[in-house]
Amino acid sequence: MDPAQQLRSRSTPIPGLLLFGLPVHGDHRGWFKENWHREKMLAAGLPDFGPVQNNISFNGARGTTRGIHAEPWDKFISLASGRVFGAWVDLREGPTFGTLFCAELTAQDAIYVPRGVGNAFQTLEDNTAYTYLVNDHWSAEAQKDYTFLNLADEQTAVPWPISLNKAIVSPQDRTHPRLPDVVPMLGRRTLVLGADGQLGKALRMAFHGDTTVEFAGRADFDITSEEAYTARDWRKYSTIVNAAAFTGVDAAETAEGRAAAWRVNAGAVSRLARAAVEHSLTLVHLSSDYVFDGTEDVHWEDESPSPLGVYGQSKAAGDGAAATVPRHYIVRTSWVVGEGRNFVRTMVGLAARGASPAVVDDQWGRLSFATDIAAGIRHLLTTNAPYGTYNLSNSGERQSWADIAQEVYRLCGTDPGLVMPVSTVAYAKPGTSPRPRSSVLDLSRIRDSGFDPPAAAQRLADYVIGLQT
Missing domain, CATH: 3.40.50.720 (NAD(P)-binding Rossmann-like Domain)
Structure with missing residues (x-):
């Protein structure tokens, strides 16, 4: 296989946050990729996190912005269509609390987000399908264990490609606390x-x-x-x-x-x-x-x-x-x-x-x-x-x-x-x-x-x- 078409991973400044490059094979009909391959991904450094649920967030318009949410489970994120700017902030208790990492994701990219790392994205194209695996079942009860950070937090200063005053943001996401007021998520x-x-x-x-x-x-x-x-x-x-x-x-x-x-x-x-x-x-x-x-x-x-x-x-x-x-x-x-x-x-x-x-x-x-x-x-x-x-x-x-x-x-x-x-x-x-x-x-x-x-x-x-x- 062409080295450029091999699964690859790299670490980030946030401990446990891993960025993956996925081989995508295409022709005049479209493209194909192995979005999740446990054996290969474990060999590339992904923890054996045991996903149990698969979710898809479809975003019809460019500029749709969601986050910053730290959830009480691990997740593996990729795209089925479109392009996003992703921002991740460590909201776990410890010395890397507040650390920011940003990257642009396409269908050729994926990222593993450990529990307690805040996740956010902004769509850069219309009709973007954002998919993710999680290792616990979502429930309304579980939402009580989320940790939130405001998208516009001045200390973190996420460099959004589309300014938040022009982006599509939910009222709830606009009201999350700034970093000094965030209570860090405790480790398991x-x-x-x-x-x-x-x-x-x-x-x-x-x-x-x-x-x-x-x-x-x-x-x-x-x-x-x-x-x-x-x-x-x-x-x-x-x-x-x-x-x-x-x-x-x-x-x-x-x-x-x-x-x-x-x-x-x-x-x-x-x-x-x-x-x-x-x-x-x-x-x-x-x-x-x-x-x-x-x-x-x-x-x-x-x-x-x-x-x-x-x-x-x-x-x-x-x-x-x-x-x-x-x-x-x-x-x-x-x-x-x-x-x-x-x-x-x-x-x-x-x-x-x-x-x-x-x-x-x-x-x-x-x-x-x-x-x-x-x-x-x-x-x-x-x-x-x-x-x-x-x-x-x-x-x-x-x-x-x-x-x-x-x-x-x-x-x-x-x-x-x-x-x-x-x-x-x-x-x-x-x-x-x-x-x-x-x-x-x-x-x-x-x-x-x-x-x-x-x-x-x-x-x-x-x-x-x-x-x-």
Whole structure:
């Protein structure tokens, strides 16, 4: 193909606003173009924004002027006929607020306008058909989330080819506020679910001060309730972080616990996945080493699930649902330690009393401190790491539960010899769920993304000291 007839894109001074040149093929009959070609346009740099509605604005007279409107969705604009002068102003909260970009568009041009960037155009020919794709359905309710700027704003000073006193402008567009009076459109928010659990509390700390992150405990958003999903205005969000889970491994083996585990760990995740797909959201979902049977010494992200118990089975089902979301991060972790009930806290209490606990010595893994899991999640989101599954635990040599208990005793100044190592078989009681023999997770992929998990040994020492002060 002639290089001049290839799809091309270029950036603009407004972040995310991309201008495209579209190949147009014509002869004596007229012309043809591929106005929307997802695969080619993604390769040219267009975000996979998931359009759901196509609109056409037909403008019969030259000089018709519309805008400046910043809408709560992304849009991809092109022309079916005619010619326009386009003006775009960044009306999003941030350092580029008020930045102007102008360009003339014909049938050979298109532009991607991200949410919150004000859009306006003026027709330069009669019978101009202005078309656009958007990634949310228009509704009267959505109009409340628009941000407007006056076409004649002196500070922005759009160089309209046809002066506004001679242009065709609606009365409403003439009354929009000047730039100093415009309230910037806030960025889409991140919704953290399960925000009162061990990981949820760590996520609160990791995102402390970030006003774009919203935290919801079970009282605020019950992930098993259909009403919670229908009541939420998903247009305001870009990301869901699901830190909610049923974690009672042994309780899941009971009739009541089995139903709860599947309801929370699988059914609710399916609902979250559906919401993420329908509204083009990123879904961050927490997985577990329990999706494996532990027969492999080290588990990689692409290993097929082989859960032993109900808890692991429900988590594996949830992983499968989360993986259907085009923009997903499945963060698989193990042996979580945070603020709340956990193995290390229990051992510290026993060491303080000089107790002699029996602890399993034939299950191996690494501790995963909730603060580091939260930091890893934030890293994936802020760096726009490739989507997919990431193992995330702390680093270092593998340990058994008995090894960790003995180290906790040593850190507490208590004789590690009080800890009595036992086999899984000897320790198991009726109703105990089977555990994976090895929970060691390979950390190559998370490291390749630029996040190097701290050593478990140092985090354990810091944690134990913190409990004693």
